[in-house]
Amino acid sequence: MEWHWIADYLQTCNCDYGCPCNFDAPPTTGFCEGTGVWHIRMGNLESVKLDGLNCGFAAHWPKAIHLGGGTVAIYIDERANVAQRDALIKIMSGQAGGAPFSILAATFSKILDPVFVPMDVSVAGEHSSYKIGSVVRSVMEAITNPVTKEPHFADVDLPTGFIFTKAAVYNNKECWVKDRDLNFNHPNKNAHLAVVNYNHG
Template sequence: MINHAFGYEEVVEMGWNLDGVWTESCTCSITCPCNLNEDPTYGNCDVAFCFHITSGQVDGVDVGGIPVVWTVNLPGAFTAGNAMARLYIHDGASQEQREALEPIFHGKRGGVWEVLAGIVKEWLETKYAPITVEDGETTRTVTVGDFGQIVAEPVVDHRGEKALLMEPPLLTPLSVQRFEISRGAGTEWRDPDMKAWSGVHAGRTKFTWSSEPPATDEAGMAAAAV
């Protein structure tokens, strides 16, 4: 927000809040052991997250309706860090919206992303691409231009009820209480600057985040939902 009260332009940070739908897929088996604070199935984890913001604002800028995708190549456990990562922001976002969102997901505006961004050793340049989020009868598909797609098909029991992971240790600090265990078959990532991979695990949930700082435990990871 620009404050003109004293005859000059001053950027006033009002804080931010984001609500939306989270879809992920990675190379681990179903369900990804990283969500249980265990080591990845095959020693490393390549993962793509889509955070489809349904409502939210950053310093008074409306950012509702914008999908943001975060892709990460992890050489080991999620909490061990040393990752290479890239953001992809929907190319339909205005310049003002882009400038509002990128610092949040790079961990520069507080909240849970100050913790999450800490696992990244190398940030690649943000890309702006068409991002579509399609919900079929059972399967959700997120397509990110020519870079790849995330597919999440819920695992169900004999009654057709979705399998849920309740309060997963890695995710509860990120406001996740109920996590839909899904299959990621069909997920493919092919960014030429990053490792190419195909998904096995997938999951779906919702998120509610704000610029309020999360509590942290002794290991420095978030320990309470924001």
């Protein structure tokens, strides 16, 4: 299926700053838990327009992501109409093909039923945040230099990255999930903000 989107991507997880998973290394604590959202600036699945919509996820992997066995919850903007909901589910579940979703789908052994919820996404640099209904909350802030106490800014550059190729690195002031099989809280760990451009077909 042919689809494309340009989106702001916000992500928080339980790894230390930069996230070793970005460099094909094991997760900081041996397992991975995280959340993410895409605010679609412009996008479509074939003739279905997705401009302005949000979608997101919360996930747990018992080991490194590529080793599989993960559990994921998929969240769809409640503003989406029936056709848009169907399109976003097809893309995010990997059914539509194309990176990053078809790659990530192979790492999940349990995919929870999609939920249609209010999604509040604020893209504002180190002050970015997102709230998914009453089940997910992430708030970013600049990393603080432990010596000078000044804000510390850094980027991750991944020329062959399949989720993003360049992202800012921030502190996640808040990162929690309370939804069905997923329940975690990982403040003061890694956060990313990126602009992504996905194409398939």
